[in-house]
Amino acid sequence: FSGKEIIPKGPFTPKFEDYQQVYNAVAKALEEHDEYDDGSYGPVLLRLAWHASGTYDKETGTGGSNGATMRFAPEGDHGANAGLKAARDFLEPIKEKFPWISYSDLWILAGVCAIQEMQGPHIPYRPGRADRDLSFCTPDGRLPDASKEHKHLRAIFGRMGFNDQEIVALSGAHALGxxxxxxxxxxxxxxxxxTTLTNDFYKLLLEEKWQWKKWNGPKQFEDVKTKSLMMLPTDMVLIKDKSFRQYVEKYAKDNDLFFKDFADVVLRLFELGVPFTTGEDARWTFKSSFDEA
Ligand code: ZEM
Incomplete structure (x- = not known):
């Protein structure tokens, strides 16, 4: 042993191809685990990325996807995050296979993958999130409460920096899951x-008749025709409020416009509060299973 052959290696700096490998692993796991729910972990993965990001407060710069603090109590135990352990556990083998990626970058990458693999638009992505400890957990109550009204939606999403059009575009995610x-x-x-992203959420809101569901659970709507679909009180606000409604009408008519606006606003949501050292031109677009090789 001379030591001559030892090539000094710098710290591993992952590149686009490395992140595409992670994307591919998430996509493969999505395909393999079709026993879950309606046949896909996609919706719950998207919900994990949204709840990681949606805690952002523009005034204090706290919250957002940097940190992945939902791994810890108290944040993991917040009522809004109930059930998201399924998504975090789903990603654990991927984290083990690619230990160099932070949980916070992984959760957002998985959200991007979920959208694209459920036939949604491409969502440009850049890494740069670092995991932080539980002292960075956000207080309870930063995510929307489905039983509330217009004022609540505007207050919650306004705190993240989103306007009426963006609130409606984001809500199209409820086509899923x-x-x-x-x-x-x-x-x-x-x-x-x-398990397929479409503008059906908006179409159904406008075209179906909705009534209060009679049951012991929280107040929600059911479609009169089949009684098999639901709307939350906050979903119904989007057609009751004139300002919100104009965007519901636009997106119901034009799926391409919905995809474009959804991609723009989700990209912003996923980057809230992240201290990137790279510029916007450093964003990548991952190849999905539906793209040509
Ligand atoms: Zn949701 N969402 N959400 N949402 N959401 C649920 C499920 C899903 C609200 C809400 O209270 C709820 C956004 C906005 C808002 C998804 C994505 C996005 C559920 C059901 C509730 C109660 C949870 C359960 O029981 O498992 C409210 C009030 C919102 C304010 C407008 C935004 C923005 C989203 C992404 C961009 C998704 C994908 C699901 C389905 C999760 C699943 O497990 O199937």
């Missing part, structure tokens, strides 16, 4: 295709 009685108390899916 479902409510779980054992998590939020609410029950049921919003659309008939909860």
């Amino acid at each position: 479902r409510c779980h009685a054992d998590r939020s108390g609410y029950d049921g899916p919003w659309t008939f295709s909860p």
Whole structure:
């Protein structure tokens, strides 16, 4: 042993290809675990990325996806985060395989992957989030409460820096997934295709007749025709409020416009409060399973 052959290695600096490998691993795991819910972990992964990001407060610069503080109590135990352990556990083997990625970058990358793999638009992404300890947990109450009204939605999303149009564009995510009685108390899916991103959330809001569901659970709406779909009180606010409604009408008519605006606003949501050392031109677009090789 001469030591001559030892090539000094700097710290591993992952590049686009490395992150695409992580993307591919998440996409593969999504495909493999089709036993979950309506056949995909995609919706709950997106919800994890949203709840990690949606704690941002523009006044104090606290919260947001940097830190992944939902790993810890108290934040992991906040009522709004009930059920998100399923998403965090789903990503654990991926974190083990790619230990160089921070949890906070991984959760957001997984959200991007979920959107793209559920046939949504491409969401440009850049890494730069570092994990932080539990002293950075945000206080409870920063995420929206589905039982509330217009003022609440504007206050919560305004705190993150979003306007009416952006609130409506973000809400189109409710085309995906479902409510779980054992998590939020609410029950049921919003659309008939909860694992494919479409503008159906807006179409159904406008085109179906909705009535209060008669049951023991929290107040929610059901469609009169099939009684199999649901809307939260905050979803219904989007067609009751004139300013919100004009955007619901636009997105119901034009899926391309919805995809464009959704991609723009989700990108911003996912970057809130992150102390990037790179510029906006450093964003990458991952190849999805639907893209040409
Ligand atoms: Zn949701 N959301 N959300 N949301 N959400 C649920 C589920 C999902 C609100 C809300 O209270 C709830 C955004 C905005 C808002 C997703 C994405 C996004 C559930 C059901 C509730 C109660 C949870 C359960 O029981 O499992 C409220 C009040 C919102 C204010 C407008 C935004 C913004 C989102 C992303 C951009 C997704 C994908 C789900 C489905 C999760 C799943 O497990 O299927």
